[in-house]
Amino acid sequence: MRKLWLLILLVALLLCSGCWDKKEINELAIVTTFGIDREPSTGMYTAYYQVINPPALSSRQGGGSKASVYTYRFKEYSLGRFMQKTATMMPRLLFTSHLQCYILSEEVARQGIIDILNYLETTPEWRMNVYLFVTDSPLKDVMNSFTTLEKVPGRHATSLVRILSRGSFTGGVEPIRVKDIVTGMEFQLPTLIPMIHYRGKPADTTERMEQIDVSEQAPSFFADSAVFSKGRMVGHLDSDNKYYYHILNTRYRKFTETVQVGGSYIDVETNNVQVKRKWNRSANHLNIYIHADLRILNNTQNTNLSLQNIQLIEKAFNRVVADKSEKMAALGKRNNWDLLGLQDEGATADTWRQTSVKFSVTSDVTTTGNKSDPYTIEGKEG
Template identity: 50%
Template sequence: MPREREGENKLKKCCIIFILLLLCTGCWDLKEINQLAIVNVVGTDKDPETGTYTGYYQVVNPTGISNRQGGASQASVYTFHFKEYSFGRFTVRTSTAMPRLLFTAHMQCYIISERYARDGVLDLINFLELNPERRTNLLFLVSDSPLSTVMHTFTPLERSPGRFVRSLLDLHVRSAQTQVAPIRLKDLIEGLPLNQPTVIPIVHYNGQQPASNTKEVEEIDAIKNGLSFTDGAVFIHGRMAGRIEMKMKQVFAILRNDLKAFAETMKVNGAYVDVGASNARIKREWDRSASRLTLKIYADLRITNNQQKSRMTVHNLHDVEKAFNRRLTQRAESLIQLGLKKDWDFLGIQDERHDIDSWRQVKITFQVSSKVTTTGNTSTPYN
């Protein structure tokens, strides 16, 4: 009997809860999706002479991005642009042209022009940080192409340009075997007090005219009139101080211990050999009495392409390892020399030693060691 009564009590409680759920009307703060202008990408340019901002809002079109068949084809996104002298006025300006309420909670990335980046973005950072509703944990990019062109371009494979950018960068992060990538606005903010640069990806448009019509991305050549990532923008204290090429950007990520996997090509016995490095790790050793910093780098190697005509032997594998060690050492030394020339402390020595004037006098040496762990299915090439 006690068990039956206990079961009846549980049933009564469930019925009461179910009835109360029927009476609930949901959260009154939720807004209908057809009342919102869901922003996917935001772009900002600043005229250094007049101080006028140009804001671009790429708004998702729910009917255009859906996979429903039939009916007239519609664009997946629409771009609105406005000019103002203050960031706070953009919300008001959007209401003059957008028939929906501006909604930025689902924004994928923030793109700024190169001239704005070189002028400094502290005003943008202060504006975003002032309001807790504005997100800083989103992708942050610099465009070396006209921002109006980038913001009026459709992308292949992904109907939403914002999702295209995020998918491409997420793929880079996964292939690098790391969860860390300094590509968010939050990372730029965290690097403001530091002397070590923050390197932000640069997005480039490969055509002459923007692909502002969906028919223009239906060509088989997906690179033409499309977006790609090239060099890296070097930011110091919230201002773009210059740019580095993709190879230098890769070495910088390795020295920061952010890049665990990468590809390298070198010549071994007069022939090209491609290797994939994985499980890369770096260790710093200070000899403060001699003002010397030694960086020890280790990586496992997998041979992905071997143009040598000779049979793969233990001696030949050692040649590959030595060639990789020399190549990575040369690239790391080139990055340090570039930093000395440009006054960029890529290793963050000033932040570690708290001595701004003496970082140039620190002797930096590299010790790279590697081991070939995978050679492929054949050891003898076909001749």
């Protein structure tokens, strides 16, 4: 009986097909970043694929090439033709399961990305849960730039996202995944997408990686944000307005603000920011209440931190936050961007711009550092 069972198992093994769908790493072109540009005169798309060079990432690498990624560029008039076009140059099978991010040129973003979203949704090889960026620099330069500490540019971008995400309740500084654009199209509140700036020149050789000063060569992220409404970029917000958009809409709890007291500057960090809204719909009026706990990061005052002085810092912070919030709301009305999401809370397309919004800000200094009073020099002139 035992021999019969053994014979049956051997026959069953012969009938097994094994790992017929396995993929060897040496047969794959592993794409980490995908960029899309478009020529306005011809309508031709330009696609950029950043493909990992595995030997360059090995810690035991000896001589040979040092580029961590290679960038391939293709042109086509239709998005669906790129998969076939890659086979004309890439000697490996295109593999996008490890994709880190998409980068769109500003030209593509302003024309609208509905076609791109539909293409990604209907093509199983692409992913909707990866990060999305917009660049106002030439996409070719961005896709050929080097990054430091993280050798793979796509991983560099996602690492920055994770670091900045620590400051919010929602787990992200901005809703910047592709699927979030799709979700955002259901609302009147615009969606913010981080912008990439690149001030350097594209590298001609990997020796540029040996430079110490990377400020002028590496791309910078998150300084500004592209404003998307209904799947199309309609403008951009600078750093201050971007942060206050998140404070007022997405419960962003940590940011740094600078206030002035008696001619001296004090840097404070907010913690546990709380925002509440109270509508008076009959009067078409909205009160937004903001409260924050403050930690003093830098104090240039030449006076001791008394209770009265702390109250002056709190009042100065309250004024700054209220003023910047009002300016952001006014900017939205001028540009017809509902940056407070008033229409999603009951206001109509005709009345939201006439809604009166008042910001009431309170704060408490809860942390002053290891030494509350600054060092002073007795008898100092001036």
